[in-house]
Amino acid sequence: ARPRVWVSQPLFGDIVARLGEHFELDAATDVTIWSPDAIADRLHDASGALVTLNERIGAGEIASATALRAVANVGVGYDNLDVAALHARGIVATNTPDVLTETTADMAFALLMAAARRVTEGERWLREGRWTQWSFDTLLGHDVHGSTLGILGMGRIGQGVARRGALGFGMRVLYHNRSRLPERIESNSRAAWVDLDTLLRAADHLVLVLPYSSATRHLIDAAALAKMKPTATLTNIARGGLVDEDALADALSHGRLAAAALDVFEGEPSVNPRLLALRNVVLTPHVGSASLATRRAMASLAVDNLIAALGHGPRAGDPPTPIGAPAAGGIPAK
Numbered sequence: 662a663r664p665r666v667w668v669s670q671p672l673f674g675d676i677v678a679r680l681g682e683h684f685e686l687d688a689a690t691d692v693t694i695w696s697p698d699a700i701a702d703r704l705h706d707a708s709g710a711l712v713t714l715n716e717r718i719g720a721g722e723i724a725s726a727t728a729l730r731a732v733a734n735v736g737v738g739y740d741n742l743d744v745a746a747l748h749a750r751g752i753v754a755t756n757t758p759d760v761l762t763e764t765t766a767d768m769a770f771a772l773l774m775a776a777a778r779r780v781t782e783g784e785r786w787l788r789e790g791r792w793t794q795w796s797f798d799t800l801l802g803h804d805v806h807g808s809t810l811g812i813l814g815m816g817r818i819g820q821g822v823a824r825r826g827a828l829g830f831g832m833r834v835l836y837h838n839r840s841r842l843p844e845r846i847e848s849n850s851r852a853a854w855v856d857l858d859t860l861l862r863a864a865d866h867l868v869l870v871l872p873y874s875s876a877t878r879h880l881i882d883a884a885a886l887a888k889m890k891p892t893a894t895l896t897n898i899a900r901g902g903l904v905d906e907d908a909l910a911d912a913l914s915h916g917r918l919a920a921a922a923l924d925v926f927e928g929e930p931s932v933n934p935r936l937l938a939l940r941n942v943v944l945t946p947h948v949g950s951a952s953l954a955t956r957r958a959m960a961s962l963a964v965d966n967l968i969a970a971l972g973h974g975p976r977a978g979d980p981p982t983p984i985g986a987p988a989a990g991g992i993p994a995k
C-alpha cells in the first residue's frame with residue numbers, strides 16, 4: 662500500500678491533490694475541530710501529516726503513530742508542534758517561512774495605522790449613525806509618519822515591517838531581538854538594536870513579531886505596558902499569548918496606552934470580553950498572511966515540504982524548510 666498522508670483542514674484542492682500523486686490521501690474536506698484523541702487516531706497509521714496552527718501535535722498525539730516520519734505545518738509559527746517530541750522520534754517538522762513575509766508585514770502596517778488613526782473606531786461610529794456634523798476634533802489620533810517604530814522580534818517579518826516604516830513613512834526604527842542582527846541586515850532594515858526596556862519606553866508604535874513559547878508568554882504584561890508612552894499603540898500579529906490581555910485591557914481603559922491592534926488572541930477563536938468592549942482596540946481574526954496568493958504559496962510550500970521529507974519529488978530527503986533551532990526572530994526569557 663502507498664504511504665498514507667493526513668491533511669487536517671481543507672486547503673486548496675488543486676494543491677493538496679499533488680500529494681495524491683505519491684500518497685494515499687486522508688484529507689479533511691470541511692473545517693474540523695480536532696480533539697487530541699481524534700488527531701492521534703488520524704496519525705495512527707499515517708506516514709506524514711499536513712497540519713495548521715489549530716492542531717496541536719505533541720508526544721500524546723504521536724504516541725501510537727509508528728509510521729509517522731514528517732509533519733508539515735502550514736504557517737511560519739509552529740508553537741502548535743512539540744518539536745522536541747517529534748525530533749526525539751526522528752520525525753521531521755517543517756514550516757512555511759519566507760512566502761508569507763511581505764503579506765504579513767503589510768497586515769502589521771494595516772493594523773498599526775488603523776489603531777493610530779482610529780480607522781475601525783471611526784467606521785463603527787459612522788455606521789452607528791453618530792456622525793451628525795463634521796467637527797474639527799472628531800477622532801483625533803496619533804501620527805505614524807515621522808514617529809518611532811518599535812519592533813519586538815526581528816525575523817524576516819520584523820525586517821519587512823522595519824523597511825515599510827523607514828522607507829514608506831520616514832519612521833525612526835528601533836528593534837529588540839535576542840541577538841543583534843548583522844550590520845548588513847540592520848542597515849537594509851534601517852533599524853537600530855536597543856534593549857527591551859528602551860524599546861518599550863521609546864516606541865510610539867510597538868509591533869510584536871516574535872515566536873511564542875513558554876519563555877515569551879505574557880512578555881507584554883502590566884510592568885511592560887507601564888513603561889510604554891500613554892500615546893503609544895501596540896500591534897500584535899504574532900501570537901496572542903505574548904500579551905497579558907487583562908493587563909492590556911486595564912492599560913487601554915485607563916488611558917495608559919492610546920490603542921491596540923490585535924490579530925491574535927490567547928484563547929482564540931474566543932476573544933477576551935474586556936477587549937471586545939473597548940473602543941480603542943482593532944480586532945481581526947488571525948488573518949496576517951491571508952492574501953489569496955500567499956495562502957496558495959503557503960499550502961504549496963507545505964505540500965513540497967511533505968513530499969520531500971517523505972523521500973519523493975525533486976528535493977527528496979532535503980526538505981527546504983526543516984524546523985531546527987527556533988527561528989531568528991526570538992528573544993530570550995524576560
Ligand code: GLV
Nearest residue numbers: 735736737738950
Ligand atoms: C500564522 O499565524 C503563521 O504562523 O503562519
Ligand code: GLV
Nearest residue numbers: 816817818988990
Ligand atoms: C518568523 O520567523 C519570521 O519569518 O519573521
